Amino acid sequence: MPITTAPYIGRFAPSPSGPLHMGSLVAAMASYLDAKVHLGTWLLRIEDLDYERNVEGADMAILASLQRCGMHWDGEATWQSRRLPxxxxxxxxxxxxxxxxxxxxxxxxxxxxxxxxxxxxxxxxxxxxxxxxxxxxxxxxxxxxxxxxxxxxxxxxxxxxxxxxxxxxxxxxxxxxxxxRGDGYWAYQLAVVVDDGAQGVTRVVRGADLLDSTPRQLYLQDMLGLPHPGFLHVPVVNNDIGEKLSKQTGALAFDTGTPAAELLASALLPAARFLGLDVRADNTQAFWRQAIPAWAQRLAQLPERA
Missing domain, CATH: 3.90.800.10 (Glutamyl-tRNA Synthetase; Domain 3)
Known part of the structure; x- marks a missing residue:
């Protein structure tokens, strides 16, 4: 099916298996900036279908960390566990x-x-x-x-x-x-395609670790009669021994409750640099004012601009 030409709708879809780490922040920042550059909508979806990995309270901690960083989603956040039908x-x-x-x-x-x-x-x-x-x-x-x-x-x-x-x-x-799955849980590939289709997502911005999943999702979209969104997969953040940052590899939370100025220096600015953005702000508001046009410039340098 053709890529949709509907108004831009993007999303950030973390799993509540722990607090957000730097790798999560990079993905969140890229998807947020992409929505802002395209004057679009940015949705927040908690992917909590792997119940055995969910950590109590992690979902609310994720919401709080995003807000502390100055990333505010449009509409109400959604949870996959409430969308089973x-x-x-x-x-x-x-x-x-x-x-x-x-x-x-x-x-x-x-x-x-x-x-x-x-x-x-x-x-x-x-x-x-x-x-x-x-x-x-x-x-x-x-x-x-x-x-x-x-x-x-x-x-x-x-x-x-x-x-x-x-x-x-x-x-x-x-x-x-x-x-x-054999344990009765819904598989990621099906759930993400259904959710993106139901929410009208037109562009998926996420980590490159999911690049390999995209053809399966395109096929599922075709079989379910759903349009193909556009895709942008940002590089993943690795630890010192080359492993992708994740809860499984012991990635630490980027938000430890420090003052906003420290969060800017310890998390937002490093994440922006990782994405290739030249941002040198001294407060969160100025950071986003600079980061949005910097992302537009970054997009112009990519192989497939959209």
Whole structure:
């Protein structure tokens, strides 16, 4: 489907598995600035469907940190856990179209099949399609998977504003992927596509760690009759040993309750520099006055300006 030409709607969608760290701030700042440059709407969505990883109170801490940084979202914040009927309706549509099947494979079985296929260490674990034509005798359904196209139809290409042209063969690069997990939780790929479609998101600005997910989401959008938004994936922030900053790698919160001036120096200015913005403000209000035109200049330098 064509990229939508509707008025700009962007979003920041953190998971409440802990407080925001510098990597989260970079993604939030980029999406906020992009909305401001395009005179658009900036939405806040809490992606809290992975209930086992949610940390009590983290969602409200995220909201407070964004506000302390001077980033104010439009309308009311939303929580994925309050939108479950939307995901169920999307799944039913996919099932009615014959695109979903039950999978009885465990993670170990998939891992073993990858090893047998001599996939290099660190390579993508492509689902081999074991249950595509039905569960084997004695197998119990675990997850629900979405059939991906085969052959020439499996290639999905798009232009990322930061990284330029991208292409992925869904069949050889991913395989049939999960839309509902074995524990009953909704899969990220389905939920994010449904939410972006329901909220009318026209441009997705997020970390480059999700660049590889984009073709799956484009395919899901096509299967659900949703328009394609534009995409801009900013570089991720790494720690001293080259790991992406995350809660799993022990990333620390950037907001420790320090005064606004200290937050500016310790978080906002470093995040702006990471994005290549020349901002030298001495207070939060001046920071955003400078950062918005600086982001417009940064966009003009990117491979795919939009």
């Amino acid at each position: 939307l995901y169920a309706a999307a799944l039913k549509q996919l099932q009615d179209d014959g695109l979903v099947y039950a999978c009885g494979c465990s993670r170990k079985e998939i891992h073993d099949s990858v090893v047998r296929a001599n996939v290099p260490k660190g390579g993508a674990a492509v689902y081999p399609g074991t249950c595509r034509h039905g569960l084997a005798p004695g197998k119990t359904a675990r997850a629900l998977r979405l059939r991906v196209p085969q052959g020439a139809d499996a290639a999905y290409a798009f232009a990322d504003c930061w990284h330029g042209p991208q292409r992925q063969d869904l069949a050889s690069g991913v395989g049939d992927f999960i839309v509902r």
